[in-house]
Amino acid sequence: MREIFEGVWSPLKEASKTAQLMTNSIVNVKNDRIIDAFALLRISIDKYEKILLHRIDEINTSRKKLLEDYEDDVMCEEQKLVKSEKDFDNNLLNNNYDIILKGKKSWIDIIKKIAQDIGKLKPPTTVEYNIEGIDQLSTAMDRILNSVRIVQRKELQNELLQHLQTETVDKTTEVKSKLFMDILKIQSLRKQVIAGKMQIALVGEHSCGKTSLIHYLLESDPFLPSDVGSVSARITCLTYADSADACLRIYSSLEERHQEFPEQISLSEYFSESEPDWDGVKDRIEVHVKRPKNLETYSKEFSLWAKSFVEIRIPSNFLKLGIDLYDTPGLIYSDPPVLRQNLHAIVKTVIPTVVFMYENPCFACDTSDCFLALKTILSKQLDDTSIFFLNTKVDIDAIIDADTVIEGEEFEKTTLVNARQRRKDLLLKVPGMAQQMFHNSEFDIISVESQWDPCGIKMNQLAIDHLIQFVAISHLKNCKTSR
Numbered sequence: 001m002r003e004i005f006e007g008v009w010s011p012l013k014e015a016s017k018t019a020q021l022m023t024n025s026i027v028n029v030k031n032d033r034i035i036d037a038f039a040l041l042r043i044s045i046d047k048y049e050k051i052l053l054h055r056i057d058e059i060n061t062s063r064k065k066l067l068e069d070y071e072d073d074v075m076c077e078e079q080k081l082v083k084s085e086k087d088f089d090n091n092l093l094n095n096n097y098d099i100i101l102k103g104k105k106s107w108i109d110i111i112k113k114i115a116q117d118i119g120k121l122k123p124p125t126t127v128e129y130n131i132e133g134i135d136q137l138s139t140a141m142d143r144i145l146n147s148v149r150i151v152q153r154k155e156l157q158n159e160l161l162q163h164l165q166t167e168t169v170d171k172t173t174e175v176k177s178k179l180f181m182d183i184l185k186i187q188s189l190r191k192q193v194i195a196g197k198m199q200i201a202l203v204g205e206h207s208c209g210k211t212s213l214i215h216y217l218l219e220s221d222p223f224l225p226s227d228v229g230s231v232s233a234r235i236t237c238l239t240y241a242d243s244a245d246a247c248l249r250i251y252s253s254l255e256e257r258h259q260e261f262p263e264q265i266s267l268s269e270y271f272s273e274s275e276p277d278w279d280g281v282k283d284r285i286e287v288h289v290k291r292p293k294n295l296e297t298y299s300k301e302f303s304l305w306a307k308s309f310v311e312i313r314i315p316s317n318f319l320k321l322g323i324d325l326y327d328t329p330g331l332i333y334s335d336p337p338v339l340r341q342n343l344h345a346i347v348k349t350v351i352p353t354v355v356f357m358y359e360n361p362c363f364a365c366d367t368s369d370c371f372l373a374l375k376t377i378l379s380k381q382l383d384d385t386s387i388f389f390l391n392t393k394v395d396i397d398a399i400i401d402a403d404t405v406i407e408g409e410e411f412e413k414t415t416l417v418n419a420r421q422r423r424k425d426l427l428l429k430v431p432g433m434a435q436q437m438f439h440n441s442e443f444d445i446i447s448v449e450s451q452w453d454p455c456g457i458k459m460n461q462l463a464i465d466h467l468i469q470f471v472a473i474s475h476l477k478n479c480k481t482s483r
């Protein structure tokens, strides 16, 4: 920019010098000579100002074009977002939860892509009009003008300076903040979607079948501790990872989950073949997930051990749907506080959909205890938490007589519907439960040990579809309300 003014800079400096000299010897100089000198200075300033304004115009025109292009790009990305949102809303409106669930991965990819594109967009650089020497000139002129009391020129010069200042600050700030707001808006939408994995916490009394359900959902051989009696104590989260990234991570507590370098054990070697080596996984992780026999339940050591949070990242079609599964240890009211505190931490930090699992259709004493513990943990959050009641171990021979032959359709439309209703009625008889089930809850029955029977397969498949649909609806409700 400096070169542009090179042509006028020297005469301007010269005129300013003459004017200064005259001011210094103002008593000896005649007024008309001062006026001549200032006329010269005036011509130089006019020329200077003209070139400067012309250049500012040029810069503004090219910057305007750049800003317009940039705004167009941002607008275009925003329109893409609005379109994805519209599709999402339509599907939500039409209850197409299956489509949403299936399309979730590609939707996330679209949003990620948009976010990347936004990241690549660069706002045009701001031009600062910083003209060397203008300050000195201004001071010199002020002094001269004051001496000879020609105020008119000072006003003109101030006007020029003010013009420059407003040009440089105001407009860019306004434009920049608008772009900034656009980017923030898009980033927050993106966060909601990427962070929007569905979280399911399996809760229930000891041995009601939580871990067995996880093996069933993951279509895996048993690799987590599962047996009659209490075999787990730590909360374990199952989440998706590719074979190469399969691993187990241990955090000192659930709240520490976002720490950067947790203790990590690679499990990738067990997923290198087409069939995973589940026994290998089981042996490798056992010490981290199985309740240690040598620790006394109410001891400090047990408490410390149980507080650690384990995350198992493995390949699985179910987890790939964007679902994280939390296997919680069996809970009864008399359990050591750490188990309840862990569950409390999950409910508060993850806000999962709770699957409350119980085995005995008559809601045995332990079940009530466990539900009471869950209610206490949820406290005020109870009404806002989605709970799916799942009656487990409804083995197929308990609902079909061994010597009765039932067609698939009859089983689905009659036998299963009746069995489900009978068990639901029993649950509703539990004091306070009818009111509880009125809000945000569903019910179904399952038996993971009935996969040998076509009717058993049907019952389980329907229960899982029902569960996924429920989780998806709860999740979408959460997404909508947190907007």
Ligand SMILES: Nc1nc2c(ncn2[C@@H]2O[C@H](COP(=O)(O)OP(=O)(O)OP(=O)(O)O)[C@@H](O)[C@H]2O)c(=O)[nH]1
Binding pocket: 204, 205, 206, 207, 208, 209, 210, 211, 212, 213, 225, 226, 227, 228, 229, 230, 231, 232, 328, 329, 330, 331, 392, 393, 394, 395, 446, 447, 448, 449, 450
């Ligand atoms: N008959 C039958 N047995 C089942 C079924 N599901 C699980 N079991 C058995 O119930 C026992 C306990 O199952 P787990 O899955 O370990 O129960 P859990 O709820 O994870 O238990 P904790 O982690 O100790 O709270 C195991 O022996 C399972 O084989 C089922 O559908 N039918």
Ligand SMILES: [Mg+2]
Binding pocket: 210, 211, 212, 225, 226, 231, 232, 327, 328, 329, 330
């Ligand atoms: Mg278990």
